[in-house]
Structure formats: C-alpha cells, structure tokens
Amino acid sequence: MHVAHLSLTDFRSYDAVELGLEPGVTAFVGPNGQGKTNLVEALGYVATQSSHRVAADGPLVRHGAARAVVRSLIVRDDRRALVELEVNPGRANRARLNRSPVSRARDVIGLLRTVLFAPEDLAMVKGDPSERRRYLDDLLVARAPRFAGVRADYDRVLKQRGALLRTAAQARRGARAGRRAESDAAFAAAGAGDPLSTLEVWDAHLARCGAELLAARLALVEALRPLVTASYAALAPGSAPVDLDYRCSVPAAGPSPDGAEGSPPDAGTGREALEERLRSALAEVRSSELERGVTLVGPHRDDLFLGLGDLPARGYASHGESWSFALALRLAAYDLLRADGGDPVLLLDDVFAELDSRRRRRLAEIVAPAEQVLITAAVADDVPVELAGARFDVAEGNVTRVR
Numbered sequence: 001m002h003v004a005h006l007s008l009t010d011f012r013s014y015d016a017v018e019l020g021l022e023p024g025v026t027a028f029v030g031p032n033g034q035g036k037t038n039l040v041e042a043l044g045y046v047a048t049q050s051s052h053r054v055a056a057d058g059p060l061v062r063h064g065a066a067r068a069v070v071r072s073l074i075v076r077d078d079r080r081a082l083v084e085l086e087v088n089p090g091r092a093n094r095a096r097l098n099r100s101p102v103s104r105a106r107d108v109i110g111l112l113r114t115v116l117f118a119p120e121d122l123a124m125v126k127g128d129p130s131e132r133r134r135y136l137d138d139l140l141v142a143r144a145p146r147f148a149g150v151r152a153d154y155d156r157v158l159k160q161r162g163a164l165l166r167t168a169a170q171a172r173r174g175a176r177a178g179r180r181a182e183s184d185a186a187f188a189a190a191g192a193g194d195p196l197s198t199l200e201v202w203d204a205h206l207a208r209c210g211a212e213l214l215a216a217r218l219a220l221v222e223a224l225r226p227l228v229t230a231s232y233a234a235l236a237p238g239s240a241p242v243d244l245d246y247r248c249s250v251p252a253a254g255p256s257p258d259g260a261e262g263s264p265p266d267a268g269t270g271r272e273a274l275e276e277r278l279r280s281a282l283a284e285v286r287s288s289e290l291e292r293g294v295t296l297v298g299p300h301r302d303d304l305f306l307g308l309g310d311l312p313a314r315g316y317a318s319h320g321e322s323w324s325f326a327l328a329l330r331l332a333a334y335d336l337l338r339a340d341g342g343d344p345v346l347l348l349d350d351v352f353a354e355l356d357s358r359r360r361r362r363l364a365e366i367v368a369p370a371e372q373v374l375i376t377a378a379v380a381d382d383v384p385v386e387l388a389g390a391r392f393d394v395a396e397g398n399v400t401r402v403r
C-alpha cells in the first residue's frame, strides 16, 4: 500500500499543505524545527488516530485554530480510499471515507497501515512498562482494527471501576473515623447503591475485556519473539541473543489437585480461562484495592520484558544496544504486518542520524524494498545512498519538491 496524496489543514505548524507522493523512497530534508516530523506524524495519525509524540490531541491543532483536518489518499492494489479526519481536541473526532461520513472516527483505523520509526522509540526499551504495552496494543490494532474497540472498552471499564474504588476507599476511611454520614454521602454522590455488588459487576466487565486483550497480547508476543530475535541479529551480528517475555500481573494458577505448581498465563491459556483467572485475581486483591483505590491486576499492570543476554535491556543495555532493540521491535512489527497482507507504509523519522554506519546500511537494505518509505532527515547526507529517491525540502512551512 502507499499514500498518493496528503493534505493538511491547521495541523501542527501547517495552515495548509498539499503533497503528492509516490511509491518508493521519499526523503523530507530541512533544518530543525521546520515541520518534517509533523508530516510523518500526520500519516501516523491517519493510521492509528494517535500521535507518537503526545498523549492528547491538543498540540496537533495549529496554535490558534479550532480543529485540524488530515486528508490522505491511500492506494492498495488498485483500490483507492480517501480518508479524511477532523481532529477535535476534547471532543470526538470526525471521519469521512470517500467523502461519506462514517459513524465513528475509529471505523477508518486500519485503512492505512504504517510502521513508524522515531527517536521516541528508545523509550520502548528504556522507559516505563506503559511504553511497551502501547507498542503491543498499537500493533494489535494495526493487525486487527477491532482491537481499537476492545482497548477503548477496557480503558473505560478501568476508569469507571477506578472511580468506584476511590469512592469506596474514601467511604471506608469515613466509616473508620466513625463518620457514617460522610461515607453514605460518598456513595450517594457516586450514584452507587451497594458498593460491593456494583463492584462485582465491574469486575465481570473488566475480566471480560481484560481477558480478550490479554489473550491477544500473549499470542502476539509469541509471534514477535522469533522476528525480533532475527531482526536484532541482523542489525547487530555476533551480539548476545535477545529475549522477549510477557510479564503478567495475573498470578499463576494455584497448585492443581495432584500438587503440580501452577503456571503463569501464557499463549496456550484459553480466553475463558484467562477471564476466570482475572476474576479470581480481582477477588483476591479486593481488600488492598479498597484500601488504595486502584485496580491492581489486569493488562494495564503488565509489562513486556526485554532481555539481552542474561540481563534485562532496561537499565543495562548500552545506548547503541537499546537503539538496535528498538529498531528490531519496529522491524518485527513490519514483518508481521507484511505477512498479514501487503506492505505497510514505512515512516522513518530522523533515525539514520542515530546509527553507526553498519547499522545504517543494514536498516537501509531491509527497508529499501518496501512499497513506500518516507524518511525525514536534517541533512541530506543522513539519508543512506541505498535509499536514494524523491526529495522534498522543508523550510518555513513550505514543502518543495526538488527531485
């Protein structure tokens, strides 16, 4: 697949820009702060409806404007899809597909598939577990857009259950201090009747969506492991092997009747069994949850362990090793998406400047055959010769084709 046209209105630094694009390699070159990343960020947004740089949409809208519009013409085989997104911070986005409105903006997720490599990727290796969960969940959504719904449902249930737990924690403290009236008022304010039975309803919701997400992540990690290992070995030949392991907050099942130790959930655990485990794990931690007012088990507490040799990558790997690991995770995502059908569009934001010459060449060789590769670089020399292609200069809000 490739993007044939990108048009931005009030997106980031651009008031209006129109870009015709072709398959093959295209480089955007220009000094710092001129709007190169803004272009690839816009395409990433069409694919995932989120930015790799900011958690909320506010900064995506040009300062002083009320909304941004991103239009892209996507060509897959011989079919064309015109996807238009209106970014409305604080309100629901709106989307049109081939000029007809769709009922929910997320219905157009997945029409464009991208893999974005960016300096921020280093956080997948060095940063908090949330960065690695996001890597997994973004990839789930890219492979099967219905996971956008599963993820949104899980987040919603988590939020509502969290609110209930906080009310309950507050009421408990009130009751302990003998202020019964205050405790009753806290529940009344939350619209909750009997808090424990309400909590059970949310436990069931959480276990259901949580198990679906968990099962998908466990299977995904199995699929990724050999691909990440191979990509890392290709980028850093002779290095210690890498390891990938899903660390689940849902505890191992208890010992079976024959006394065998229980094992943690893995890709072989069925979705229903996961749901059951999640539900009983929630029951076990209930009193600590009521004490602290937060949900203590579930996919939102999990991590993807990354190992290099005998050590965890986080906290131990060198800067260069961490970079190779981050690249290997993205390349593995690219392999998986490609195996599902059709090349995703590759977006390489400022990555070559970070790499030594050998890894630069390896990465260039791996991505060169892709149907479309868009690269940003501050100086033209940062674009490897293997990736010679079309070029746009980006300066002062103008994007000008020079080759």
Ligand SMILES: Nc1ncnc2c1ncn2[C@@H]1O[C@H](COP(=O)(O)OP(=O)(O)OP(=O)(O)O)[C@@H](O)[C@H]1O
Residues within 6 Å of the ligand: 011, 012, 013, 014, 030, 031, 032, 033, 034, 035, 036, 037, 038, 039, 058, 059, 060, 061, 062, 063, 350, 376, 377, 378, 394
């Ligand atoms: N919402 C916004 N409204 C107006 N300008 C914005 C907005 N968001 C970002 N900018 C401007 O866009 C510019 C950054 O653009 P971008 O990140 O694309 O730069 P770049 O060309 O990739 O630079 P570098 O080479 O440093 O990575 C900054 O000058 C910033 O002030």
Ligand SMILES: [Mg+2]
Residues within 6 Å of the ligand: 036, 037, 038, 349, 350, 376
């Ligand atoms: Mg940039």
